[in-house]
Amino acid sequence: xTDRAGHWHRIRLEFRLAAAxxxxxxxxxxxxxxxxxxxxxxxxxxxxRVATVAAVGAQAHERAGTWMTDAExxxxxxxxxxxxxxxxxxxxxxxxxxxxxxxxAPLGGLSVGQSDLFAYYAEWNGVSGNVLFHEEExxxxxxxxxxxxxxxxxxxxxxxxxLIALTHDLVAEDRRTxxxxxxxxQLGSLWPIMVLRLVLRLxxxxxxxxxxxxxxxxxxxxxVGALPAVGDVVPLLLTVGGYIAFWGAVAxxxxxxxxxxxxxxxxxxxVWSTLALLAPGAIDGLARRLVPIPPEATSPTVxxxxxxxxxxxxxxxxxxxxxxxxxxxxxxxxxxxxxxxxAEVRRDTTExxxxxVREALRRRERVADRLSxxxxxxxxxxxxxxxxxxxxRHALAFERAVAEARRARGVATRRFALDxxxxxxxxxxxxxxxxxxxxxxxxxxxxxxxxxxxxALWLLAAMLLAASRRVLRTG
Amino acid sequence: MWRDRRLRGxxxxxxxxxxxxxxxGLVLQVQAWAAYARARTEARQEWLGQGDRNPHDAGHWxxxxxxxxxxxxxxxxxxxDYMGDWVRLETHRQNDPQHRRAKEATGPFRLGVLTxxxxxxxxxxxxxxxxTHAAVCGEEIDGTAALVRSMGVPPVTVMTGKVLAALxxxxGSVFAMLAAAxxxxxxxxARDGPTAxxxxxxxxxxxxxxxVFVLLGVLVSTLARTPRHALAAVVxxxxxxxxxxxxxxxxVAEAAAPAPSAFEFREALxxxxxxxxxxxxxxxxxxxxxxxxxxxxxxxxxxxxxxxALTVDPFGLAIEETEEEGQRAYEASFxxxxxxxxxxxxxxxxxxxWTPQSALRRMAATxxxxxxxxxxxxxxxxxxxxxxxxxxxxxxxxxHGMEARRAAGGTSYIREHRRDETFWHTxxxxxxxxxxxxxxxxxxxxxxxxxxxxxxxGSLGTRWAIRRRWG
Numbered sequence: 001x002t003d004r005a006g007h008w009h010r011i012r013l014e015f016r017l018a019a020a021x022x023x024x025x026x027x028x029x030x031x032x033x034x035x036x037x038x039x040x041x042x043x044x045x046x047x048x049r050v051a052t053v054a055a056v057g058a059q060a061h062e063r064a065g066t067w068m069t070d071a072e073x074x075x076x077x078x079x080x081x082x083x084x085x086x087x088x089x090x091x092x093x094x095x096x097x098x099x100x101x102x103x104x105a106p107l108g109g110l111s112v113g114q115s116d117l118f119a120y121y122a123e124w125n126g127v128s129g130n131v132l133f134h135e136e137e138x139x140x141x142x143x144x145x146x147x148x149x150x151x152x153x154x155x156x157x158x159x160x161x162x163l164i165a166l167t168h169d170l171v172a173e174d175r176r177t178x179x180x181x182x183x184x185x186q187l188g189s190l191w192p193i194m195v196l197r198l199v200l201r202l203x204x205x206x207x208x209x210x211x212x213x214x215x216x217x218x219x220x221x222x223x224v225g226a227l228p229a230v231g232d233v234v235p236l237l238l239t240v241g242g243y244i245a246f247w248g249a250v251a252x253x254x255x256x257x258x259x260x261x262x263x264x265x266x267x268x269x270x271v272w273s274t275l276a277l278l279a280p281g282a283i284d285g286l287a288r289r290l291v292p293i294p295p296e297a298t299s300p301t302v303x304x305x306x307x308x309x310x311x312x313x314x315x316x317x318x319x320x321x322x323x324x325x326x327x328x329x330x331x332x333x334x335x336x337x338x339x340x341x342x343a344e345v346r347r348d349t350t351e352x353x354x355x356x357v358r359e360a361l362r363r364r365e366r367v368a369d370r371l372s373x374x375x376x377x378x379x380x381x382x383x384x385x386x387x388x389x390x391x392x393r394h395a396l397a398f399e400r401a402v403a404e405a406r407r408a409r410g411v412a413t414r415r416f417a418l419d420x421x422x423x424x425x426x427x428x429x430x431x432x433x434x435x436x437x438x439x440x441x442x443x444x445x446x447x448x449x450x451x452x453x454x455x456a457l458w459l460l461a462a463m464l465l466a467a468s469r470r471v472l473r474t475g
Numbered sequence: 476m477w478r479d480r481r482l483r484g485x486x487x488x489x490x491x492x493x494x495x496x497x498x499x500g501l502v503l504q505v506q507a508w509a510a511y512a513r514a515r516t517e518a519r520q521e522w523l524g525q526g527d528r529n530p531h532d533a534g535h536w537x538x539x540x541x542x543x544x545x546x547x548x549x550x551x552x553x554x555x556d557y558m559g560d561w562v563r564l565e566t567h568r569q570n571d572p573q574h575r576r577a578k579e580a581t582g583p584f585r586l587g588v589l590t591x592x593x594x595x596x597x598x599x600x601x602x603x604x605x606x607t608h609a610a611v612c613g614e615e616i617d618g619t620a621a622l623v624r625s626m627g628v629p630p631v632t633v634m635t636g637k638v639l640a641a642l643x644x645x646x647g648s649v650f651a652m653l654a655a656a657x658x659x660x661x662x663x664x665a666r667d668g669p670t671a672x673x674x675x676x677x678x679x680x681x682x683x684x685x686x687v688f689v690l691l692g693v694l695v696s697t698l699a700r701t702p703r704h705a706l707a708a709v710v711x712x713x714x715x716x717x718x719x720x721x722x723x724x725x726x727v728a729e730a731a732a733p734a735p736s737a738f739e740f741r742e743a744l745x746x747x748x749x750x751x752x753x754x755x756x757x758x759x760x761x762x763x764x765x766x767x768x769x770x771x772x773x774x775x776x777x778x779x780x781x782x783x784a785l786t787v788d789p790f791g792l793a794i795e796e797t798e799e800e801g802q803r804a805y806e807a808s809f810x811x812x813x814x815x816x817x818x819x820x821x822x823x824x825x826x827x828x829w830t831p832q833s834a835l836r837r838m839a840a841t842x843x844x845x846x847x848x849x850x851x852x853x854x855x856x857x858x859x860x861x862x863x864x865x866x867x868x869x870x871x872x873x874x875h876g877m878e879a880r881r882a883a884g885g886t887s888y889i890r891e892h893r894r895d896e897t898f899w900h901t902x903x904x905x906x907x908x909x910x911x912x913x914x915x916x917x918x919x920x921x922x923x924x925x926x927x928x929x930x931x932x933g934s935l936g937t938r939w940a941i942r943r944r945w946g
Contacts, residue, residue: 034719041726052736114585117557117578121738136571138737140816141554142823142840142847144577146725147585153722157586161714165707262706266605269710277597277718278492281589285499287581295510298574300539300561301517361579368581378583391582 014196027162035212038154043219046109050223053101056121060099064435067096071428089422094126094413100437102398105389106228109220111152113390122402126413151216152384156377157276160247166201167251168265170194175259191472202248232387235450242457243380249464256471276377287368293360307346312338315345333420340417344410351403358396365393379453386446401439485602486648493594493652500590501659504549514541527893530868534566540857540905545844546665551592553845564861569805591656592839595681596832597717600688604709607692609702610637630945641689649685653678672912673842683926684835690933697940716830724826732818744808766793791873798865831929834922841919856907
């Protein structure tokens, strides 16, 4: 009982000592202000995307209605023939617009990630080329280059600086003034007092971080109109906990060795600058080096040369091998067949080339993810982006889904063009039902990555804490 | 100062870091140059070798124009990774620049990229501030200051000596790094006058930026009671100036002047086009309406009874009319975007006043032509080139199309009139003249004024602080 009372007394004393310095209050106030700015920035981007996606959905609905009306008039023979030429009856089917949207995730407000670079909605029809690349968001390049102060950046990059401000002076001042001998006499070792001080300081920041994340998640989820899954929130919070513990453990190692407050601060700052400022560029460079993309794969002139080599007749022959064709009913149908076959084979060729680039980019991301596991700021940032659904991989998954849908649409369209037949109203109704494709590929990879990161961070923290204890003993 | 082992270690680390960043920048720049030269040649050959073709088909076939990398891009990448390297030129459409290199990067790329200018703008200030934080208050505590003052040396002279010593040591390292950068750019093949002038201007700016941080470090050290307090001040100062403010500026600028979404842009474009081209499958019908109107007007003007007797092909004029209509629509839509970008830029510029680092990065981007203005200059030049090209193609159809039609005895308005390589040669190759260095310097003048103001304030502040402290 006496021991317990003594512990509580010690905790209260240390808490008062920490609060009396003013640093804790200053750090917490700064945290709150920055958290508010970061939360607002993330939520603003989330709201922007939700509004855009809603507008795209509304347009898809409206245009589907217009097209259905035209289709009905076409079938009834009352549509102006200049819109659907009699020799091309499939036009009414071919040009029916389809849309795809990548719905922002409920936790989308946590990180802007790569979502400001890639398309998150697309529009296409049965004969359009690769339209996806024209749907990138309009963003000021200088804003993109600077990046945004979103919650992910705040937690992954700025938070450690605030933690360093709180934890660089755990026992160094005691050593300088000789109080450490008194503490050793009382407690047998500096370890308990150092850990107590560390935990108290980290807990203060932890409360602010969790509160800020809670508010951001609530706003973000309300904007989307869907609650985040518990299976997402729990690993996310554990990762943040592990991240704070990691920086606490780094501070413990530095404090265990250091006997000068400024030197501790500079050392911790050096660790932070290396991990948070220099490592990202190095990892990106390494990932690019390990998974190169040959320039020919993205060269527009090379692509055109390849496409130019595909003649309509050769394309038709290729299609005929896949799907036996009856003799054309008229010269118009024969011409149309060649044109449609050429367009389809060219579209497939472009998509195949793009799929190779996509695969390389996906491998690059995977390499960077693995390397990031040993660079906690990057791992933390990556987990935020995963749950926000804003990584490059999410964008590539969306692109792949659109490519598959476009391919399916092309196959459906060519049936009418090759046979020169007019689509029925039922065909167009079926198309109208699938006018809006909602791609929602979120949680799986994010959770797996988060749990791996949780394990890595807590393991690193535990190892560093054990090291600091050993250093204190031997010191 | 040179006896400080930690400083020597830090400078060696910076030099190594700078060497790595420079090597990386040069490799990327050389690759970009090779890719640009190859792509440009291929695009030209493709245009010339497109074979016999109707001019309107050639307009649809179009061509590509590429942005030439600036030699100083090896030192500062600015926003170039986010802008797109080439534009496809074709009839009816003003396409956005494509191939934004950042799209091939991984997630960590968005947290920072290592360039020589990153070392100057972020790492070096940290070293300067950490190193100078004890310059005055530290000497006061260990008694050195009292010794110097007892010798009757005026405080301002002591301060000047400290600043000059720091500048000599750090400035020497900066000078060495700049010399290495200059040499590397020179040996990489950029030996023209404008590049040399731009590099010299950049070097001056980097040195001024270094002076600012030396003065700030000494100022804080003079104001602080102890080195511990000084360190507690300079670290947040650096974090705010070099890490936080640039992102904060971007977030504030975007919130203050939000750009329209791509969806809104396309919608506005279609509205400006009066919906004539808004729905792809109606395009053919709408074009035929315009064609019919022009055909009737020409028949009236030329007093002929049938379209076959016309001397001007209505198709060429109709295409040109729709082309001009499209240009007006694009101009109106882009005007909104560019106005927002300009306001965002103004916000960022205003916020840059508060941090020397932002001023340095903005100036470096301007001088290395990796800033937004340079990009918009490329986009505008590409569009003007496209308009000229399409007009020539359309008017060729208008004034030579009828002869071909009649010669072929056909009624189709497009297939008979064809042109060959001789005609394609009449289109000059796209070139974008470099921005005059004077214009670049003029554009960067406000940032230079910001840096010089910082130097002035730093000098005055240090003088005031030392007098206040040592009387």
